[in-house]
Amino acid sequence: MRPVYLRAEMIYLDYAASAPLREEVIEAMTRCLGVDGHFANPSSDHGPGRASALLVEQARERFAALIGAKPQEIIWTSGATEANNLALLGAAEFYAGTGADGQRIAVAKTEHKSVLDPCRQLALRGWKLDWLPTDAQGLIETESFAGLLGEQTALASCMLVNNETGVIQDIPALAELAAERQVLLHVDAAQALGKLDLHCQRWNVPMMSFSAHKFGGPKGIGALYLRQRPPVKVRPLMFGGGQERGLRSGTLAVHQIVGLVRAAELAVAELERNLGHWQQLRQRLWRSLQDALPQCLLNGADERQSPHVLNVSFAGVDGEALRADLDGLAVSSGSACTSEHAEPSYVLRALGRDDALADASLRFSFGVQSTVEDIDGAAQQVIHSVRRLRALSPLWEDAA
């Protein structure tokens, strides 16, 4: 469903920040809310409670099948942030306890904050952080990855699809290298489900995080895949009623879980079609911008690129002025989670963009609902703004 007010006043191309829910997802969720629905607590030992629990377990089975996992390997969380925290802090605490001196964790600077901040927290507890080098496209080279994993390295974390640039890391290769060196690899797949084929078991990934609202499910729900064989253990972050086999206490939000799984089913079933659609939109937008504007630079990869994201830096414009000028266009500069802080994207800086270019960048991200008209309208607005701002800028005259 396309919201009328957005259509009239605003073009939404920020699906990587959050995506709308499809009608069937909302319907499934709504049926779990009211007095006539499946509202009972799945932990309750009565008919309605058991019916809720059955729904949750069926949802777990379906989701597991979609990501190449077993149902007992899925832990529901409140989102990818919690899943990332549980994976990293939980595994660190389980395997190293609190006295962690000398233990090392390897991570790239282009990870999401919800991976970086737990890593920094571990650093405060005595862990050593090793920064995984990335190339100009943001890809981790397998050789340097292997080289960085030493005897003391216990953990590593790599994002499958980058939230800002859409580049796709070669997780199967990295997972193999990590396994050879007995390093526990965590994969943040928040942006990945519905964007590519992923398979936890075949890829031999120990831990993988998911977020529903990035693939058309509700906000406030996600999952952590924890491999069963060989087993991966985490110390819980939240204690209490012992839900999720004691790994994540708290009443299960039945409607949220149902919404997540319904959205995941749609995203996976429509994967091929969506990829083709996004490829088209991405090429069209990139071509329009490139044709009209000199010196716009692509932030992304040539090959290993998810087509749902197009990230572009515009030379000669001030980032803040550009964003202010694009009030009718919902795009972002960097991650939504950091966009309240007026700093240029640390991800783009890690790729070698200078502060000005990193700041004067836009992330366009596409969803199932995106149309060619959205793309053309966005291109028009951006081209107009960039031209206008460049005309006003002494810097641009110097450059040109």
Place this chain on the structure above:
Amino acid sequence: MIYFDHNATTPVLPEAAAAMQPWLSEHYGNPSSVHRAGRLARQAVEEAREQVAALVGAQASEVIFTSGGTEADNLALHSVGGLGARLLVGATEHAAVLEAASARAGQGLELDILPVDQNGLIAQSSLAERLRRDVPQLVSIMWANNESGVIQDIAALGDCAQRAGALMHTDAVQAAGKLPIDFAASPVDLLSLSAHKIYGPKGVGALVRKRHVGIAPMLRGGGHEGGLRAGTENLPGIVGFGAAARSARLELEQRQAHVLGLRTRLEAGLAQMPQVRLFAASVPRVANTCQFGLQGFQSEALLMAFDQRGIAVASGSACHAGSGKPTHVLLAMGYDEDTAHSAIRVSLGQQNTAAEVDRFLSELDDILRQQAPAYAAGLFAS
């Protein structure tokens, strides 16, 4: 089906579900995004924050949204740490507090369990004698108990804690919407709430925190909720929570009168049954909750019998269900295992009726006759 398990969870109010709808469908911005869709979402979160704050007499800026009561309780227990830090926790607390406290104890904090009397109450004197002055301390005592409904004297206990320089946390998950709460005026530093106990959605709650209290966040990354709780806000959930909180505040008296009327009717009926023993009946309880034991019976068998007759009740906490163990709440109150093991908890809600209470009573009578031939034959004195 008769649903008498509102302390486990409540159905979402139609007005709360309706409030959530637009935030599921037409407005899907990320509240952290700076564009218009994001700003609209942010505004909705902030309005809900005010509604939740108003329910407990707090300021909006004191509300930290979480994924529920369990997370709020766990987070509250992260407000104290350092050398010699102590946790003083009621014996009848919810598992979210007890388990989180023992996890913190595993990390080096000293844990002291506060005993309760036969009625489930913690005496001020027993708290006072356990408090010290020289170390960081957090006292955690629930406002109203989820199993027995017993209301602690939070004003006196909090006062006692604060006078000793300790922080006071209260799990008000079962008290909010059932009792008037004035956070600003209460000697309470931290207070936990859950939406799905007040006819809001599951998966959202809040920790209300006076601003002088420092907390070490559990979830990191992204700087949401003043840096204390990272993660994209559960927008529809938060809006639903706000709407439910608003209704709970406006209808508090009327709702409590309704369930109190039903409970009085229920307890009058139970008084006619010789095997029934009401727990904590002589002390203040939240109006919707009635927990009783049935001498000579076991909860599991009773629950199954009720279930077969289309009545959903509990023995104690849902989080405890299926464990086959008697509830820690009644054991802490000094009841023996058999008594604790015979408990039934009825927790009433807004859509319950007097006819349902009557039906419950007649079904209970029937179950007792069926399951206790000796009683039916008049072998026990009544």
